[in-house]
Amino acid sequence: MSGRVVAATWVFTGRTDAVIRDGAVALDGHVILAVGARHDIERRYGRAERLDAVLLPALVNAHTHLELSHLRGRVPGGVGLAPWIRLLVSARAEDPRPGRALDEAILNLEEAGVAAIGEVTNTLAALPHLARAGIAGTLYHEVFGFSDARIAASLAAADEMLARASDPGPGLAIARSPHSVYSTNPRVLAELLRAGPASVHLAEDPGERIFCAAKAGPFASLQRMLGPVEVCPLGRSAVAVASPHMGPRSLAVHGVDLDADDLEDLARSRATVVLCPRSNLHVGGRLADLPRLLADGIPLAVGTDSLASSPSLSPLAELAELARAFPQLSPAHLLPLAWNGTAVGAPTVGRLAPGSAPGLVAAPLDGARPGDPAAWLVEEFGAAERPFAWIARARPTQSARGT
């Protein structure tokens, strides 16, 4: 592939809400050479191919579990998190392997314009599929077990799996992660969060607060179901327990049940909060307080969670849900949540920076003439889950492998 100049009605540059009307991108293969006004780019790089489209950097799905893709539509929601987990565990026990659903999930990610991912996994099943598709990011290799014996067995199983796994190749890293405060031995939870990149489900449900403060409620029953366990209350809330060990490479997934102290703790940790609104509505009927998170300057990203709790793997469809729920927020301010490649260890993804290959996608306008391209992209193109056309693919510049 050689040089190519592509012009479009609108060009988003990514990471922020900056957008250029009648813009263009000059490419050398998949690498961005320059982005700017069409007349300027054409003067420097020659005549552009014109697209009636919105051009934008490829997107980031910062939280999903691809290995649960075959459970799509099979785990009813509306019951709260602890009962939902019981239903998920029994559905997965009956049918543990994703099979062809994994291939379909990769296609769904491509249509949704996704170039980087935060994949949470117990099996590493998606690793070869992601590597083949050239999707960058981090596989958060999840361990859980509250008692010393159970967590030791989970860590040993994860070690064994990692030893057998294929090399993740360029752009993909593997990082051991705790599932959640209510499911993971507190000592190991702290060690894993301190060790480097890690993802943890946090403040997804009010029951976590009761579990941490009083060792009671639905998560205490869930623990008792898994085996005898005697621990004292852990702390004021799940965030109070986890956040002292979190840093800028930590992902706190969900953040639905946060009080003022939790928000302060999270801001201090500099962790990224990953919102999964459609999954939250399915499981517990409640959303994170996005206006408050934005006002507090907490780093944010968006994920879909698995197809067991979400209808698709499209980050833009998640933003459409947020736009519906929070009409006071401008869609332009939502888009950067889907361009946070840094959060999942893929810093080139999400911004059309010269010299990098972040992946470039086009949303065909099909004759639409939006005054606000961000609102059109989120509320029409994204809400309808229309497929993106890929103009250039993401190409990671270096190989990274975690522990």
Ligand SMILES: [Zn+2]
């Ligand atoms: Zn999850």
